[in-house]
Amino acid sequence: MVTVCSDITDLKRDAAALAEARDAADAANRAKSRFLANMSHEIRTPLNGVIGVAQALTRTELSSQQREMLELVQSSSRTLQTLLSDILDLARVESGRLELKEEPFDLARAVDEAALLYAAAARDKGLQFLVEVAPEARVWTQGDPVRLKQVLTNLVSNAVKFTASGFVSLTVDATPAEKPQTLRFVVQDTGIGFDAQAQDRLFNRFEQADGDITRHYGGSGLGLAICRELAAMMGGDLGCESEPGAGAAFILTLPLKPAQAPAAPSPALAATAPSDEGAEAAPRRLRILAADDHPTNRRVVELILDSAAFDLASVENGAQALEAYRAQPFDLVLMDMQMPVMDGLTAVREIRLHEAVMGLPRVPVVMLTANALPEHLDKALAAGADRHMAKPFSVEDLLAMVADLTAQTPQAAEAAA
Template sequence: MSRILYCLTVEHDWRWTLAAAVLCVFGLGAAFRLLVEARRLQRARRREVALLGAVVGGVTVFSTHFVAMQGYDAGGDVRYGLALTLLSLALGVGGVVLGSLVLLAGNRRLHRGIGGMVGLSGVAAMHFVGIAALELPGRTIGWDPVLAVAAVVGGLAMALLTGAVIYGKGTPRFAATCMGGALSVIILHFTAMSAMAITPDAVTTAAIGPTAGSSTMLTVLAMMILGLVGAAGTAAWLGYISRSSALHQIREAIDAMPDGLAFFDADDRLVLWNNRYDEVNPELSSNLQAGMTFREIIQIGLNEGLYAEARGREKEWITDRMQSRRALSAMMEQRIAGDRWLRVADRRTAAGGIVTVCTDITDLKNDAQALAEARDAAQAANAAKSQFLANMSHEIRTPLNGVIGLAQALGNTNLSPQQAEMLDLIQSSGRTLQVLLSDILDLARVESGRLELSEETFDLGSAVRDAAQLYEASAREKGLQFFVEIAPEVDCWIIGDQVRLKQILTNLVSNAVKFTGEGFVSLTAAPGPTRDGVQTLRFSVEDTGIGFDAQTRDRLFSRFEQADGAITRKFGGSGLGLAISRQLSEMMGGDLDCESEPGGGSAFILTVPFKAAKAPVAAPGEAIDDGTAAHATVRVLLADDHPVNRRVVEMILGQANVALTSVEDGAQALQAVRDGDYDLILMDMQMPVMDGLTATREIRLHETAMGLGRTPIVMLTANALPEHVSAAEAAGADRHLPKPFDAAELLHLVVALPRTMAGSIAA
C-alpha cells in the first residue's frame, strides 16, 4: 500500500492525476449514457448508438491512461512507439465494445457484472501494451509481479461490483455507476504504475519503428478529449431528445384521452390540463390559467351558477368539496347547469400533487333514466298483464261455471239417449276449456315468476293413484291395459307440492292415453338415482302409442308444440302441457325428459327430489263426514251477483237437503248473517256494493263482537289465482272453491264442512 501511495503522490503530478480522473468520470458517464439510450431505441439505431458509446468508453480509458502518463516522472525523456500505442488503443476500444455487447444482451446482474469485467480486461491489456510502447533512452522498465496482479484483480473486482451492484435507475445510482467505473480504471492504472520500476541502463536500444514525443502525444490527447466532449454533448443531446420525445408522446396521449385531465401541484395550483378538460368544462375554459388554485376555479363555477347542488349553500358546498379533495382518492358525481353531469375523480400523487379526471356522464345518466322509465313501464305493464289475467280468468270462469254446472245438474234429470250424448259432449268441451284456461294461466304465472311451490306433507301413493284414476276409465274405454305400480320404498308420506306433482303426472298420463290406440299405458313410481348426495323420486309414464322421432323430441317441450300439425288436428290440444310440466319439474329441483321412436311408443321420465316425511297423526274430531249418514237440513247463505251462477248453485243444491238463501252482494250477505243463523256461507269474491273479502271480514267481526260461533265460509269464486286464495284466507274464509266447480265436490263440501268444523270446535 505504501508503494502505491508513494507512486500516486511522489511519482505523479497531482494536476495531471486530477485531470485524468475527471476525464475518466465524465467520459465514462457519456459512454454509459449512450448505452442507456441505446436500450430505448429501435434495433437499427440501437447498434449505432451502442457502438458509439463503446468507442467513447474505449477512447476515454485510453485518454485517461496517457493523460496520467503525462504527469508521471520517468526520470528523463519519454517517447511513444506508434505501433504499440495504436495497438493499445485498439485493445482498449475493443475490450469496451465486447463488454458493451454483453451488457446489451441482457439487463440482469450477471450480464452487467460480466460486461464490466470484459471491458476492464480490455483496459488492462491496453494499459500494459501502452507501457510497452514507452521508449526510455538509457533506462529499462521492471515489474513487481504481485502488484501487477493486484492491479488487474482490483480493477476487475471494482468493475464487477459496479455492474452487478451499484448500477440502478435514478440519477444518484447513475452517478455512482460513473464513479465506480472510473475507480476501477484508476485502481488498475495507479496500482500497475506502482508495480513498475525504472532503472538506468547503459545499453541504449534503438527505437523500433516510428515514435512520437510528449508534445505530439499531448496534441493527440487534446484531439481525443475534444472528441469526448463532442460525444458527451451528443449523449446529452440524445437524452434531451429522448425525454422531449417521451414528454411529447405523453402530452399527445393526455390530449387524446376521452376524459378531461388536470394536474395540480402540492399547493393545489393548476399546472397543466388537456383539451378534453376544456371541452367538459366549457364555462371555465376561457378562465383557466396555469397557477390558478382549485379553490379559485370552483369559485368561477359558482359565480357562473354551474353547480345546481350548491345553490343556497355555497359556503358549505365549498367546504365539503375541499374536504373531499384532501383525501387520498375521491370520486363524486356533479350536476352542471344545462342538465349535464360530470364524474369527478381526484387522486393524490406521491409528491402531494392532485390529478383530477372529469368524465362527461350525461349520456349515461340519460340512459339510466331511460332504463328506469322503461323498467317502471315494464313493471306497470306486468301489473296490467297480471290484472288482465285475473280479470280474464274471472270473466271466463264465470260463464264456464254456468255451462259445466248446469250440464251436471241436467245430467241428474231424465234424458233421452240423444240428449245424454249431447250432454256428454257439452261436459267434455267444458272440461277441455277448463284445462286450457288453467294451462294458459299457469304459463303466464311461470313466465312472470309469480308461481310459487308449496311445501306440504302428503301421501305420495295416494297422490299417484289419484292422478292415474282420472284417466283410467278413458283408457279402459279405448281397450287399453292400464297399470299403476308404486315401489314399496316410495309408497309413503313426503314433503312437496302435491297439486303441482299431480298436475305433471295427470298431464303425462293424459297424453299417453290420448296418443295410444292399442296396447297399454303404465305409470310407475320408484326410487331414483342419488344426485349430489340427494335422493330422488323417479316417475315413468310409458305407452305403446304413435311415438316420435329425435327431431320432434328436441322441440316437444316448447310451447304450443306437438309432434306435428297433423297430430294437433287429429288429437287436439294446445301444446302447453309439456312446456308447463318441464318448467314445474325444474322449479321442484328436478327434470323431465323422454325417450321414443316413431310407432314404438314413448316413455316420459320425471325425476324430483325425494323428501320423506312421517305420516301425520289425525286428532280427534278431524274426521270428515262423508255425507252418507242422515243429517238435518243444512242452512246455506249464497252471495253472488251473477244470476246464472246463483241459479246453477240452486239447481245443484236442490238435489240435497239444503235450505238455500240467495243474496246479490256482500252488504246483503252481512245483513242476512245479522238477521239469521246459517250453517254455511257461499261467498263470491267480486261483487258490487261490498266485495266478498270485505263482507267476510265484517262477518268475522260481527261473530267476535256478539260472541257467536264461527260459521264456515267458502269462497265460491272465479278468482282462482294463488294470491286470491291467500287473500281469502287472510280475510277469514275457511275454504276456496274455484269456478267452474264440480257439482259433486260442492255437494260434499256443503254437507260435510259444517259437521267437520263443529267437530273440530268441540274437540
C-alpha cells in the first residue's frame, strides 16, 4: 500500500484570497457605478438651471455685449454637458446597459449633420473644412445614426481643436462590391499629431497624448475610448495614423447593411390636412402641472413655458402634485423623479390609479429628471410615465415634446371648464 499526501493549504489560501479579491473588485465596481450615477444626477440639476436660464435669456432683448457674455455662458455649458455625457456613457458601457438601435437611415445626411456642427468653428480658425461622401456611400443603411454621429462629431471636434492651420476633412467611401461590405470613414487634419508611443495609449480611458495637451487644450480623455467602444459595438473598428507635427488621420470602419428608404407620405393626404385643421376652433390654453423640489428647476420650466398658450401650476413634491391633479384636470404632467415627501415614481403610480378609479382619460406624464441612466428610464415607464427627458434639456426639445404630447390630449380639461 502506498499513501501519498499533498499539502493543499497554500492552494486553499490562494483560492480564498482570489475569491476575496474578486468580491472586493466587484464591490468597488458597483460603488464606482453608483458614484457615477449620483454625480451625474447632482451635476445635471444645477447645470439644467444654467442652460435653461441662458436659453431663456436668448429669447429676450439684449445688448451686443450682453449677448456676447451669454454666448460664453452657453459655450461653457455645452462643454460641461459633453463631459457629463461622456461620464454617463462610460458608466453605461461598463454596466453593459448601453444599447444600440437598429433602424434605416440616410448615411450621407447623417455624415453631413455630424460634420456641420463644427464647420463654423473650423472657419473661425481659418481652416479649410472638407466633407466628401463617395457616390457608393450615398445609401440608406441599417444601424444607429445617433451613435454614429456621436463618434464622427467627437473625431471632427478633436481635429478642429488640435489644428491651428491647414485643413480638416471627413471622407466616406464604401466597398459594396466586396464581401463583407464595409463603410470607411476617415477624419484627417494637419494639426499637432502624435508619436507611436502616444498612439498606444490614446484610446485608454482618461488618457491623452501627454499632459501638456490636457493643460493646453482641455478635455477628459474619455471621448476616444468611448468612440472605440461604440465602434466595436457597431461591429467595426477605430484606429489612427499620425506623426508629430504632421497631423493625424482617424479611420472608422463599419459593416455596410443596406436598407430601403422609407416611403414618402401621400401627396393627397398632405394636401387635405391643412383644410381640416382650418375648420377647428382656435387652440385653448393648455394646463400643465410641473413637480420639482428644486426651485431653480421650477423657475427654468416657468421661463420656458411662459407663454399665452400655457397655464402652468408648479409644486414641490409628488404629494402636492397628486393633490393638484385630483383637484383639477391637466393636459400634461412634468414630474421630477427624486423628491421629498413623495417621489415622482410613486406620484405617477397614484395618478394612474386615480385615473383608473375615476374613469378619467390617460393624461401624458413626462419624467423630467436628472436621473438619466437606462434603469431610470425603465422605472419611469414601468410606473406609468409616457416619456423620459433627462436634464439638462434644451428649450426646443421641451417645447417640441409638449407640442407632441398635447396634440392628441383628451379634451377632459376643456369639458370640465
